[in-house]
Amino acid sequence: MLLSVQGLTAQYGQFKALFGIDLHVAAGECVAIIGANGAGKTTLMRSITGVLRNAPEMIRHNEDPIGALPADLILQRGIAMVPEGRKLFPSLTVEENLRIGGQVRRGTGRWSLDEIYSLFPILKDRRHSPGTALSGGQQQMVAIGRALMSNPELLLCDEISLGLAPVVIRDIYAALPAIRASGAAVVIVEQDIARALSVADRVYCLMEGRVTLQAPAKDLTREAIHAAYFGATA
Amino acid sequence: MIWIDVLVQGILLGGLYALFAAGLSLVFGIMRLVNLAHGDLIVFAAFAILLITGSTGLHPFLAALLAAPLMFAAGWALQRFVLNRVMGKDILPPLLITFGLSVALQNGMLEIFSADSQRLAAGPLESASIDLGPVTVGTMPLLTFASAVLVIFALNRIFYTTALGRAFRAVSDDPTTASLMGINPKSVFAIATGLAMVIVTIAALYLGMRSNFDPSIGPARLIYAFEAVIIGGLGSLWGTLLGGAIIGVAQTIGAQLNPEWQILAGHLAFLAVLLIRPRGLFPRAVD
Numbered sequence: 169m170l171l172s173v174q175g176l177t178a179q180y181g182q183f184k185a186l187f188g189i190d191l192h193v194a195a196g197e198c199v200a201i202i203g204a205n206g207a208g209k210t211t212l213m214r215s216i217t218g219v220l221r222n223a224p225e226m227i228r229h230n231e232d233p234i235g236a237l238p239a240d241l242i243l244q245r246g247i248a249m250v251p252e253g254r255k256l257f258p259s260l261t262v263e264e265n266l267r268i269g270g271q272v273r274r275g276t277g278r279w280s281l282d283e284i285y286s287l288f289p290i291l292k293d294r295r296h297s298p299g300t301a302l303s304g305g306q307q308q309m310v311a312i313g314r315a316l317m318s319n320p321e322l323l324l325c326d327e328i329s330l331g332l333a334p335v336v337i338r339d340i341y342a343a344l345p346a347i348r349a350s351g352a353a354v355v356i357v358e359q360d361i362a363r364a365l366s367v368a369d370r371v372y373c374l375m376e377g378r379v380t381l382q383a384p385a386k387d388l389t390r391e392a393i394h395a396a397y398f399g400a401t402a
Numbered sequence: 403m404i405w406i407d408v409l410v411q412g413i414l415l416g417g418l419y420a421l422f423a424a425g426l427s428l429v430f431g432i433m434r435l436v437n438l439a440h441g442d443l444i445v446f447a448a449f450a451i452l453l454i455t456g457s458t459g460l461h462p463f464l465a466a467l468l469a470a471p472l473m474f475a476a477g478w479a480l481q482r483f484v485l486n487r488v489m490g491k492d493i494l495p496p497l498l499i500t501f502g503l504s505v506a507l508q509n510g511m512l513e514i515f516s517a518d519s520q521r522l523a524a525g526p527l528e529s530a531s532i533d534l535g536p537v538t539v540g541t542m543p544l545l546t547f548a549s550a551v552l553v554i555f556a557l558n559r560i561f562y563t564t565a566l567g568r569a570f571r572a573v574s575d576d577p578t579t580a581s582l583m584g585i586n587p588k589s590v591f592a593i594a595t596g597l598a599m600v601i602v603t604i605a606a607l608y609l610g611m612r613s614n615f616d617p618s619i620g621p622a623r624l625i626y627a628f629e630a631v632i633i634g635g636l637g638s639l640w641g642t643l644l645g646g647a648i649i650g651v652a653q654t655i656g657a658q659l660n661p662e663w664q665i666l667a668g669h670l671a672f673l674a675v676l677l678i679r680p681r682g683l684f685p686r687a688v689d
Contacts, residue, residue, distance in 0.1 A: 219578055239578070240583075240586040243581075243582060249582050255576060255582075258575055269583055271569065271583065272583065
């Protein structure tokens with residue numbers, strides 16, 4: 169299994185955010201993680217990427233325990249993240265932001281500066297602008313391109329549609345088939361359920377730090393999602 | 403005519419202050435760490451050069467070339483094994499550590515090298531001068547200034563054209579996101595402090611060739627360095643050079659009016675800049 173999470177707990181001081189999450193992602197798969205604000209989605213992402221450190225065996229990559237590894241070593245294993253809020257480096261130009269994504273790990277995949285520019289042509293025109301001078305949608309493209317530059321086996325996308333106009337979200341999701349065609353497994357954390365269901369093979373729903381639903385995306389009914397998302401049994 | 407001379411001498415003196423300040427500026431720019439032992443590390447490097455010249459008979463310039471990698475290693479180790487343990491949101495712990503280091507360095511050097519004034523002998527270079535028409539400038543001050551410009555030019559090239567510089571800026575912006583790029587911020591910090599110590603070695607070389615030094619003079623060098631960094635604006639390297647020049651010019655003007663006013667005039671210029679531009683002339687860091 170490319171990534172498996174077993175009994176993951178996480179807390180910030182007294183506040184417990186995750187209560188034993190079980191989750192797995194196979195190579196090449198696209199998994200959506202949905203849930204309301206505060207469900208623990210971002211905490212889960214921070215744990216997988218090593219920004220939050222956990223017990224080693226709670227998270228495994230190709231069966232190796234990686235729960236306690238720091239973020240830089242997680243990236244070097246081939247797990248890259250598009251962080252929530254994009255988090256471009258303001259001191260770096262668009263091109264430098266992309267380059268720094270591939271500075272430590274280049275992998276062997278297809279993604280290079282030219283490939284990113286052909287995926288998002290607008291970035292080529294803006295490549296010498298400071299990353300933060302771009303529109304929100306363009307910044308999101310830079311953030312995705314930056315993560316792809318390491319040619320990850322697993323790409324984690326945290327709330328990539330947050331704060332963007334629907335037409336821009338559509339453009340960004342249009343890049344997903346090309347990303348999957350490069351062989352990377354993708355995890356999409358979303359609040360936009362319809363969007364998540366339309367692209368994912370499987371869906372996990374989190375509520376208050378627990379997995380309340382997991383199923384293949386095509387099998388899900390509105391009622392099941394509603395119950396898992398809000399905890400209501402309408 | 404005398405005032406042109408004062409101005410030129412002041413700018414050249416500013417080169418020395420800019421050399422004192424460049425390492426401080428580099429470290430502050432990348433990790434928001436104010437190294438209170440910076441001045442003492444300059445004196446330490448000067449003693450290191452002195453030891454090498456004493457035991458090998460090399461000219462100070464060559465001795466500094468040998469001392470630089472040693473100082474890089476010392477800076478790297480200091481950051482890696484001491485300062486990185488206390489880096490975090492709170493800026494106070496690293497400040498206290500460097501304050502302690504300053505005291506320890508001063509007393510350690512006093513123990514080992516005694517309180518005697520020392521000097522790096524540079525031979526005929528010490529008194530050589532060049533006639534530039536209206537003014538005559540010392541070769542040594544000219545070399546100092548040229549070195550300062552070169553150091554700051556080189557640092558800028560590293561910052562803006564190399565992968566290391568990209569990592570420096572990324573880590574300075576946001577260490578957590580930089581770690582998501584596979585960069586270990588603490589390794590980057592260690593390299594930055596090592597690099598700062600190479601600049602400290604260059605500063606020490608000129609300090610030692612131009613004036614006497616003893617274990618107690620570090621803190622005063624730190625003050626000049628500090629003022630140059632603040633005048634230039636935190637994180638701006640060319641600003642640091644300008645800051646050094648402003649202090650240098652103020653000092654030579656003060657000394658021209660009354661020799662007792664030299665040091666005071668430099669500090670007054672610093673305060674005046676702070677009054678008009680509290681964030682310095684070219685502030686880069688926005689936080």
